Amino acid sequence: MRLEIGNINIQDIQFGDKTEVKNSILYVEKEALINAISGDDHIRSIDVEIVRPGESVRITPVKDVIEPRVKVDGPGGIFPGILSKVDTVGEGRTHVLKGAAVMTTGKIVGFQEGIVDMTGPGADFTPFSKLCNVVIIAEPHEGIKQHEHEYAVRLIGFKAAKFLGEAGRNVTPDDIEIYETKPLFKSHEEFPDLPKVAYVYMLQTQGLLHDTYVYGVDAKKIVPTLLYPTEVMDGAIVSGNCVSACDKNTTYIHLNNPVIHDLYKLHGKEYNFVGVIITNENVYLADKERSSNWTAKLAEYLGLDGVIISEEGFGNPDTDLIMNCKKISEKGIKTVLLTDEYAGRDGASQSLADSDPSGDACVTGGNANMTIILPKLDRLIGHQEVIDVIAGGFDGSLRADGSIEVEIQAITGATSEVGFNKMTARMY
Amino acid sequence: MIVITNNPKVRYAFEGSKMKFVEGQYLDVLIKVRDEIHKHFKLLTHPLSGSIKPNETPYKSIALEPCDILDVNSLMMIENAILVHDKLVNDKPTPEWSDRILEDFMIIDLDLFYHAVVKSV
Numbered sequence: 447m448r449l450e451i452g453n454i455n456i457q458d459i460q461f462g463d464k465t466e467v468k469n470s471i472l473y474v475e476k477e478a479l480i481n482a483i484s485g486d487d488h489i490r491s492i493d494v495e496i497v498r499p500g501e502s503v504r505i506t507p508v509k510d511v512i513e514p515r516v517k518v519d520g521p522g523g524i525f526p527g528i529l530s531k532v533d534t535v536g537e538g539r540t541h542v543l544k545g546a547a548v549m550t551t552g553k554i555v556g557f558q559e560g561i562v563d564m565t566g567p568g569a570d571f572t573p574f575s576k577l578c579n580v581v582i583i584a585e586p587h588e589g590i591k592q593h594e595h596e597y598a599v600r601l602i603g604f605k606a607a608k609f610l611g612e613a614g615r616n617v618t619p620d621d622i623e624i625y626e627t628k629p630l631f632k633s634h635e636e637f638p639d640l641p642k643v644a645y646v647y648m649l650q651t652q653g654l655l656h657d658t659y660v661y662g663v664d665a666k667k668i669v670p671t672l673l674y675p676t677e678v679m680d681g682a683i684v685s686g687n688c689v690s691a692c693d694k695n696t697t698y699i700h701l702n703n704p705v706i707h708d709l710y711k712l713h714g715k716e717y718n719f720v721g722v723i724i725t726n727e728n729v730y731l732a733d734k735e736r737s738s739n740w741t742a743k744l745a746e747y748l749g750l751d752g753v754i755i756s757e758e759g760f761g762n763p764d765t766d767l768i769m770n771c772k773k774i775s776e777k778g779i780k781t782v783l784l785t786d787e788y789a790g791r792d793g794a795s796q797s798l799a800d801s802d803p804s805g806d807a808c809v810t811g812g813n814a815n816m817t818i819i820l821p822k823l824d825r826l827i828g829h830q831e832v833i834d835v836i837a838g839g840f841d842g843s844l845r846a847d848g849s850i851e852v853e854i855q856a857i858t859g860a861t862s863e864v865g866f867n868k869m870t871a872r873m874y
Numbered sequence: 875m876i877v878i879t880n881n882p883k884v885r886y887a888f889e890g891s892k893m894k895f896v897e898g899q900y901l902d903v904l905i906k907v908r909d910e911i912h913k914h915f916k917l918l919t920h921p922l923s924g925s926i927k928p929n930e931t932p933y934k935s936i937a938l939e940p941c942d943i944l945d946v947n948s949l950m951m952i953e954n955a956i957l958v959h960d961k962l963v964n965d966k967p968t969p970e971w972s973d974r975i976l977e978d979f980m981i982i983d984l985d986l987f988y989h990a991v992v993k994s995v
Contacts, residue, residue, distance in 0.1 A: 652925075653985040666989060728990065734920070788927075799957075853966075
């Protein structure tokens with residue numbers, strides 16, 4: 447499967463009379479966008495704002511961030527099983543409005559999280575402060591159920607990204623990247639001497655505000671299976687995960703998963719990157735046993751020499767991570783784990799809720815309990831009152847001068863467990 | 875299956891199931907579950923269900939089933955959950971939430987618990 451990703455660099459977004467890309471500027475016809483994403487009976491009103499890097503703006507609570515993309519060649523469309531038919535994607539050419547994003551916000555439950563600051567110290571902790579964002583503010587009707595609200599906001603975000611992505615259909619990309627994964631036996635014929643590696647991609651799948659969808663299927667209900675890595679770049683995996691802002695994978699992160707992109711860089715040189723094993727993180731322990739048995743079985747079946755395993759979320763997924771690690775290691779396959787830490791504010795406590803000696807190669811996205819003071823910014827998009835009840839905050843988080851003290855777990859993407867962040871550790 | 879919970883919505887939704895309702899906090903549920911594990915019950919659901927932290931949500935619901943022996947894996951899991959709880963609560967105690975927010979936490983705990991056990995029984 448071969449996919450060309452045509453990146454169209456977007457340096458600014460402005461409202462205009464027509465939705466189009468001209469000279470690296472995305473112009474958005476506001477009314478047409480709102481019309482394209484309206485229609486859900488549960489939503490009372492929709493407004494759209496544009497925010498840019500460096501502006502004194504705080505957006506909260508952020509639900510999802512989505513990159514505008516359009517398929518210009520090859521089977522299927524963006525977000526298969528959600529907005530497009532269920533054709534298998536990942537082949538042909540896809541255009542990307544690189545530097546642009548759709549950001550959805552909504553107070554789905556009273557207790558909230560997800561801060562994106564576009565300037566100041568908080569901006570350094572979120573990858574989304576570096577993008578020009580089209581922020582969708584969707585207000586629900588009174589009495590809406592939480593799952594109806596979450597569904598509506600999720601779909602609105604995807605529709606907005608698809609609408610904007612269409613603006614890139616006939617634009618010549620600034621650069622084209624080519625990603626190719628061949629069927630297993632062909633790939634082995636081509637690189638017989640290289641170690642075979644795969645990516646075990648753990649998806650958050652527990653229930654309300656904790657879900658992920660694969661080709662439109664609730665991933666709680668899957669058994670682990672295989673994807674070509676390029677399928678992910680066309681939106682085969684989307685987020686319905688609104689909890690644990692720092693380490694949830696937004697749809698933007700799924701589309702740009704750095705594990706997949708980086709594995710491609712040395713594919714065919716240092717190793718043979720054969721594909722992606724997706725698996726879930728269910729609450730029921732027998733599900734965890736079954737799924738980890740299957741990831742290990744698939745890893746063995748593919749004849750792998752090594753895997754990278756990434757986790758999503760806090761708490762019980764630590765158990766899935768360790769089960770995957772242990773069972774895959776027992777097959778004689780090397781593992782590297784990607785996670786983040788809840789090591790307490792001083793960083794001295796045990797980082798994960800589970801462990802095993804086989805997890806001897808582990809990369810962390812950072813300590814989510816680390817605190818930060820976010821200064822008052824000029825403009826707030828979303829819900830001001832939410833800040834005092836935000837994850838990682840505490841009574842009095844919102845200070846008299848408008849600054850807030852929170853753990854970095856409140857910041858969207860701060861401790862990404864697939865490495866889509868800027869945190870690093872250095873020893874002196 | 876036996877349900878141990880301090881969530882009134884789970885008590886209501888699983889009326890008719892074998893249940894021990896805990897009038898207490900998140901930690902009280904974990905300790906009650908640990909007691910039951912010592913009395914030869916094993917965990918069916920993970921005690922750290924959900925990404926909402928133990929010092930954020932006050933509610934917890936856990937399913938167990940009888941077991942012939944002391945299930946060491948369950949014991950390790952509940953002890954680790956208690957450690958995680960204590961670590962986070964020592965840094966920042968669970969806030970005094972409004973009724974509206976408490977209701978949301980109940981709904982999320984119920985939804986996660988329901989999806990875990992209903993498809994499996």
